[in-house]
Amino acid sequence: MLKLKLALLNVLRNGRRSFITLLAIQFGVISLILMGGFFASMYEGMRENVIRSQLGHIQIYSEGFNQFGSQEPEQYLIDPDVLKQVVEQVEGLEQVALVTPRLNFTGLLTDGSKSLAVIVEGINPDKEALLSSAVRLTQGEDLFDEDLEGALIGDGLFNSLNLEIGQSLTLMATTADGSFDARDITATGAISTGTREVDNRFIRMNLKHAQELMYTQGVTRLVVLLNDTNQTETVMALLQAQFAEKGLALELRSWSDLADYYHEVVNLFDGIFTVVQFIVLVIVLLGIVNTMVMAVMERTPEIGTIRAMGATRFEIISLFVSEAFILGLIGSVLGVVFSILLAQGITASEIMMPTPPGSSQTYPIRIFTESDLLLKNALFGLAIAVISSIYPAVKASRMVITQALRFA
Amino acid sequence: MSVVKLQQVSRAFPVGNKPIVALDKLDLTLEKGEFVVLRGASGSGKSTLLNLIGAMDDPDGGEVYIHDQALSTLSDRQKSKLRSRYIGFIFQSFNLIPVLTALENVQYPLSLQKVPNAQAKARAAEALEQVGLADFIHRRPNQLSGGQMQRVAIARAIVTKPDIILADEPTANLDSETSTQIMDLLGELNVQTGLTFLFATHHDFVLSRASRVLELKDGKIIKDDKLRGLTSVKTKAS
Ligand SMILES: Nc1ncnc2c1ncn2[C@@H]1O[C@H](COP(=O)(O)OP(=O)(O)O)[C@@H](O)[C@H]1O
Numbered sequence: 203m204l205k206l207k208l209a210l211l212n213v214l215r216n217g218r219r220s221f222i223t224l225l226a227i228q229f230g231v232i233s234l235i236l237m238g239g240f241f242a243s244m245y246e247g248m249r250e251n252v253i254r255s256q257l258g259h260i261q262i263y264s265e266g267f268n269q270f271g272s273q274e275p276e277q278y279l280i281d282p283d284v285l286k287q288v289v290e291q292v293e294g295l296e297q298v299a300l301v302t303p304r305l306n307f308t309g310l311l312t313d314g315s316k317s318l319a320v321i322v323e324g325i326n327p328d329k330e331a332l333l334s335s336a337v338r339l340t341q342g343e344d345l346f347d348e349d350l351e352g353a354l355i356g357d358g359l360f361n362s363l364n365l366e367i368g369q370s371l372t373l374m375a376t377t378a379d380g381s382f383d384a385r386d387i388t389a390t391g392a393i394s395t396g397t398r399e400v401d402n403r404f405i406r407m408n409l410k411h412a413q414e415l416m417y418t419q420g421v422t423r424l425v426v427l428l429n430d431t432n433q434t435e436t437v438m439a440l441l442q443a444q445f446a447e448k449g450l451a452l453e454l455r456s457w458s459d460l461a462d463y464y465h466e467v468v469n470l471f472d473g474i475f476t477v478v479q480f481i482v483l484v485i486v487l488l489g490i491v492n493t494m495v496m497a498v499m500e501r502t503p504e505i506g507t508i509r510a511m512g513a514t515r516f517e518i519i520s521l522f523v524s525e526a527f528i529l530g531l532i533g534s535v536l537g538v539v540f541s542i543l544l545a546q547g548i549t550a551s552e553i554m555m556p557t558p559p560g561s562s563q564t565y566p567i568r569i570f571t572e573s574d575l576l577l578k579n580a581l582f583g584l585a586i587a588v589i590s591s592i593y594p595a596v597k598a599s600r601m602v603i604t605q606a607l608r609f610a
Numbered sequence: 611m612s613v614v615k616l617q618q619v620s621r622a623f624p625v626g627n628k629p630i631v632a633l634d635k636l637d638l639t640l641e642k643g644e645f646v647v648l649r650g651a652s653g654s655g656k657s658t659l660l661n662l663i664g665a666m667d668d669p670d671g672g673e674v675y676i677h678d679q680a681l682s683t684l685s686d687r688q689k690s691k692l693r694s695r696y697i698g699f700i701f702q703s704f705n706l707i708p709v710l711t712a713l714e715n716v717q718y719p720l721s722l723q724k725v726p727n728a729q730a731k732a733r734a735a736e737a738l739e740q741v742g743l744a745d746f747i748h749r750r751p752n753q754l755s756g757g758q759m760q761r762v763a764i765a766r767a768i769v770t771k772p773d774i775i776l777a778d779e780p781t782a783n784l785d786s787e788t789s790t791q792i793m794d795l796l797g798e799l800n801v802q803t804g805l806t807f808l809f810a811t812h813h814d815f816v817l818s819r820a821s822r823v824l825e826l827k828d829g830k831i832i833k834d835d836k837l838r839g840l841t842s843v844k845t846k847a848s
């Protein structure tokens with residue numbers, strides 16, 4: 203009780219030094235929270251972008267598609283009768299916002315003079331408009347169900363072929379039975395998915411028209427959009443169980459299973475974050491250790507006196523460590539408060555970020571302050587303070603009592 | 611049973627290549643209730659002797675016993691506990707903790723003994739009353755005069771009811787009138803409580819309080835006078 207009070211009074215005793223230590227701790231806590239919060243917002247932006255432009259939350263395929271589908275995609279289509287049953291079932295779940303089919307194949311797009319290999323996606327325009335909210339129309343008009351021949355061209359592709367809105371094009375593809383066929387399509391608009399690579403070779407067209415070209419009634423996949431990304435695991439498990447029960451030969455993939463690029467970026471940035479964390483740790487540590495060593499030196503006679511009165515070495519260590527703990531606690535709390543204020547200020551300022559890697563769209567900077575990030579870094583600040591007090595505290599405890607007393 | 615016993619205690623400090631002998635094969639026994647004045651010129655070894663008895667320093671030869679406990683056999687932790695239980699210190703420069711009030715300074719050694727807070731507070735207030743500072747218990751050291759600070763230090767030394775109080779020139783920083791008052795106080799405490807005092811000084815005016823006077827020179831005891839009978843002190847104490 204009195205020991206704690208003494209520690210507290212000692213913290214207050216040298217205001218300037220405590221202030222410097224507090225600043226160092228706050229610097230550490232704030233920089234890590236802001237950086238972590240920025241990364242978290244970036245991860246979320248990437249995740250939601252890839253979900254709402256390409257992947258949805260969950261994709262449903264015919265069994266075997268993910269293993270063999272790349273060789274013989276036409277062998278692993280979902281049949282129309284299964285499709286109907288599954289759509290009804292999935293739509294019945296309260297977590298599901300919508301479910302829509304896609305037919306994917308590769309083809310050759312020609313404008314009469316040039317031909318380019320393209321990735322084609324046959325879609326249900328009305329539903330896809332809701333799902334693919336992150337797909338931006340950069341020119342022209344969207345697709346609609348009644349316009350069979352309409353197609354949206356990735357804007358990279360659109361520009362490289364020097365297309366115009368309304369221009370007629372020919373799309374060739376290998377059909378489901380192995381022959382070769384072609385259909386005319388009309389470029390009604392240019393789109394950007396946010397991923398440049400995709401935009402350079404991507405076409406979206408009406409599912410019915412795509413099915414006619416491919417001679418099939420089936421679809422490659424069903425894409426499910428949920429109300430909340432956090433529900434992905436739950437719904438996956440639910441659907442898995444239902445499909446098994448009904449004996450449907452289907453397989454499921456979550457956005458996370460499919461978003462390799464997202465995971466690569468997250469891993470890279472997590473690595474960067476770890477390095478920065480280490481650097482901040484060292485900077486703050488060096489900053490505090492120095493001031494704490496000075497505090498110990500200054501109080502040499504006091505340490506001698508307390509030891510003479512019978513304090514053990516451990517009690518001397520615990521005195522200085524508890525002072526550091528108090529400083530760490532105050533510094534962390536202040537750091538968290540300032541971090542929240544700064545994060546809100548920066549987010550409200552809507553400063554535009556440079557384009558993220560591999561992306562073709564820019565976003566205003568956002569910094570998330572999720573509670574686990576705040577807690578983790580508050581503990582980090584506390585730990586730094588305590589760790590940096592150990593060396594000076596041990597030094598204090600090892601003082602020769604008679605020599606320490608001579609400085610009185 | 612003797613409170614303190616030294617057998618052939620030597621202590622030398624290495625200075626350059628020729629060590630300075632601060633204490634030379636010293637034998638000494640202190641009995642309970644004695645008020646021992648330790649005289650000697652500056653550099654005669656008084657502080658060195660007090661440090662050894664106070665279990666804060668180790669002899670190079672011989673053995674120091676507190677309550678028949680040989681200090682050389684104790685760990686640092688055990689010596690700390692022994693200091694806490696049996697020894698009180700009074701220093702020349704008072705050595706109060708500046709951020710604590712008088713009451714808290716006196717309470718501190720009790721908190722090291724893990725005495726519950728309320729009880730420690732009561733005992734500290736009582737000790738401060740014994741040294742005549744009942745009205746100053748909430749002052750910080752910088753709000754007290756030198757004599758008052760030393761009274762707080764005395765209260766801090768007696769509050770744990772130690773067996774011996776080691777005072778190393780406690781009046782050296784005080785004017786002569788205040789010094790006399792402090793000496794009177796220590797003498798009274800010796801008589802009232804039977805506390806054993808070992809009091810190092812190079813002044814003569816303290817001698818009237820002494821029951822025994824030791825004189826040190828070059829690390830040796832050259833004089834050991836018992837001035838008044840110990841029995842009288844014991845009678846008054848009991
Ligand atoms: N830590 C030390 N290092 C070197 N010499 C010391 C040390 N402590 C005491 N001495 C020497 O030992 C002798 C006795 O010192 P001390 O016990 O302090 O005498 P006093 O207290 O009587 O003035 C002196 O010569 C002093 O210089």
Ligand SMILES: [Mg+2]
Nearest residue numbers: 656657658778
């Ligand atoms: Mg001395």
